Amino acid sequence: MDLRxxxxxxxxxxxxxxxxGTDPLRHTMALTVMARFLGMSxxxxxxxxxLHDNGELIGVALRTPPWPVIVSGLPTDPDVLDSFLTQWLEADPELPGVSGPAENAHAVADVWTRRTGGTTNxxxxxxxxxxxELAPPTTTGHxxxxxxxxxxxxxxxxxxFEIEAIGFQRGAADVPSEIRRRFEIGDVVTLWEDGGKPVAWANASRxxxxxxxxxxxxxxxGHxxxxxGSAVTAAVSQQAVDAGATDVILFADLANPTSNSIYRKIGYRPVYDSTELEFTRLPSTM
Incomplete structure (x- = not known):
């Protein structure tokens, strides 16, 4: 195996x-990162x-620090992943974690744990x-x-949002430029207002x-x-369809049954589960 x-x-x-591009839904995170962040400062x-095997492309991985490596494009075979990690960790020894469809993420994490003796969370x-079929809710505001x-x-x-979702904040210095980047590349960046005040926000990628x-x-x-939240999600979803999207998707936190219920009510249907795991090395391996 050759990691390039x-x-x-x-x-x-x-x-x-x-x-x-062979499976845009499965690789949505990687495709979004490539389009929005690769090449920017x-x-x-x-x-x-x-990742190549006798010259054939068999896997792709991508990481934009401080975020985990995206592994939707990697095989789940332990031997292949062992070879992948051997080479990846030479370039990225402080790899903080992994993100992707649940089976891919756990496959990489299992091999990492065996190699390092560390733990995952x-x-x-x-x-x-x-x-x-979109079913917009009725509420006050616009x-x-x-x-x-x-x-x-x-x-x-x-x-x-990030602190609430994962308990901590990553890359605070990059957030202002990332917000402005949404405008630059043509994302739908929408606020819901009620009584003249912004009360919710949703973004839909170009x-x-x-x-x-x-x-x-x-x-x-407080809002x-x-x-x-339902209303602004429905609004950006319709705007994405109007902009030419044939697939409009979103990730919902499984620990938040309210959001899962809301998205179903406005017309979203489940596709697959995704997992982000944090790596913790033992002191002797750090």
Whole structure:
């Protein structure tokens, strides 16, 4: 097995794009990261790898520090993953975790645990939903497009969303540029207002290969219970369809039955489960 690391995002995309394009729903996270973040200036460079067997491309992995490695494109065979990790850890010895469809993520984590003697912890278990027939809810207020004037608010809400979702914040210095990047690349960035005040936010990515992913969706605690999250999600979902998306998808936290119920009520249907695991090395292996 030969893991080839790429410094040029264009060369990586030339290989990874068609590979991921065979199943856009399964590889939605990787496709979104490639389209939005590869090539932009970040505090830490992205790590991009393609796995080959006798010259044949059999796997792709991608990490944008400080986030975990995305492994939807890797096989689940333990022997293959052992070879992959041997080579990946040489370039990324501080690998903090793994993210992807549950079976892929756990397969990589199991091999990592055997190799290092470390432990793993599930930081986020989620379910991918795909929009069927949209059924917008009825609530007070209206949707409006976010603007540059809303960046500070969105940065605050993005940080609050992450702390609530996984318990801590990653890459705080990159958040303002990531928010502005959403505007630059044509994402649908929408606020729900009621009484003249923003009360919820949702983002839908610019369609990539006909697919648009909704997220984050965030309603501050003081505004919950009024249907604002459902309403803003429905609004950006319709805007994504209007922009040409044939598949509109989103991830929902399995630990939050309220959000799962809300998304089903407005027309989303489950596709597969996804897992993010955090790696902790034993002191003797650090």
């Amino acid at each position: 690391l790429h410094e040029d995002p264009r060369a990586f995309k030339a290989l990874a794009g068609p590979f991921f 970040r505090a830490q460079a992205s790590i991009m790898g393609t 599930v930081t986020l278990a989620s379910r991918l939903f795909r929009l069927g 949707a409006r497009a976010a603007t540059e004037d809303d960046v500070d608010l969105l940065v605050t809400w993005r940080n609050e 369609p990539i290969g006909g697919m648009s992913r909704v997220g984050p969706v965030y309603t501050p605690p 919950r219970g009024h249907g604002y």
